Amino acid sequence: MVGDHNWVVKYYPNGNDKPGYISVYLVLDSSGDEGVKAKVTFSILDKGGEPVPSYIKVAPEHVFPFSGSDWGFGDFIKHEDLEGSVHLGGDSFRIKCDVAVKKIRSEETHANQFVVVPPSNLHRQLGDLLKSKDGADVAFRVGGKIFSAHRSVLAARSPVFKAELFGAMREKSGDPIEIDDIEADVFKSLLHFIYTDSLPETTHEGTDEGATQEDIATAGHLLVAADRYDIARLKLICEEILCNHIDSSMVATSLVLAEQHNYHGLKEACFEFLASPSNLEAMIASDGYQHLKTSCPSLLRELIARLLPVELTAAKDIIRDI
Incomplete structure (x- = not known):
């Protein structure tokens, strides 16, 4: 029961009127009720019970x-998206339904038919502000390119930027701030997300459709940048992209990234992928395997221990201690 309803x-x-899709609907089930205004959000939950950002759908108020x-x-x-998702376990998955209710009088129902409130376009307006550079008061030099931005926007979205731009770490001169360890295209995508709360259209946010190897590699670089500037939602989105696009050629690189930056979800997704003997063999033959061996040997030991049968508990402990 929500809102006394x-x-x-x-x-x-198998879909209601959309073959190839799963359909979900919220139904008012209170006898005699009428004119109930509600907003519903459906989301798929990950294994930890948290909504997956790329699988959240919000229906307009109704x-x-x-x-x-x-x-x-x-x-x-889509069926194919769900079947390829790491959030499908044992042929089951969890959906969360959030409902916000406001009961309205019949005269309000009639009046509201003549008023259409458009959805918020704040993200577009801030995106236009970034593009126009109107009022920009800080500049960054990244990979030889200059990016202009607004201190207040950056500080509101990132505690790291807040410390760098307004705290004791703030730059004293008016020269562009040098950033040496991020590629220019990655920094551009980072700014786009800060202003619009979305990835650029060229990056396929959380989907399995149309993503190229370059998109996936960019998501990895953007994940590191989001971690550096402590932008939590962007970190989750990028981690989700990597989880949904694990393959034998990139799983070793993803494992190193997950281990070095403590991305637990990505690490577990890689381990799950490597539970398949064929995937494990292909990973060992990949270019990234040698880097994995030299940079994270303890991670390899953990992987081997995870792949051993449950009854070999003592052997697992020995391997972890090597």
Whole structure:
């Protein structure tokens, strides 16, 4: 029960009117109720019970006119996307449904039919501000390129930028701030996310469609940049992209990245991928394997111990201690 109303969720594993998709709908299930305004959010949960950013769908606010009326998504997620996701375990997955309710009077229902409130376009306006450079008061030199930005926006989005731009670490001169360990394209994507809370259109956020090896590599670099500037949501989005695009050629590199920066979700996804003997053999033959051996030998020992049968507990302990 939410807002003194009963609700149920309709789930169509083969789609309601969208073949190839899973459909989900929220249904008002309180007899006699009418004119109930509600906003519903459906999200797929990861193994830790947290919503996966790339699989969150928010439906526009809707008036449920009577009991039995529904509202939701006929195209919640494609079958192929779900089947290839690390969040599908043992042929099962979890969906969370968040409902926010506001009961309205019948006269309000009638009046609201003549008023259409558009969705927020703040992200577009801030994106335009970044592009126009209007009022920019800080500049960065990255890979020979100059990027202009606004101190207040950066500080509001990143505690690291806040310390660098307004704290004791702030730059005293008006010269561009030099950043040497981030590529220019990665820094450009970082700024885009800071202003718009989304990745550039060239990066396929959390999807399996159309992502190139370059997109995936960029997500790895952007993950490190997000970690450096402590932008939590961007870190999760990039980590999710890498989790959804693990293959034999890149899994060793992803494992090193996960170990060196403590990305637990990515590490577990790589271990799950390498549980397949064929994937493990292909990883050993990849270019990244030697780097994994030399940079993270303890991680290899942990992997071997994880792959041993459960009954060989003593052997696992010995391997971890080597």
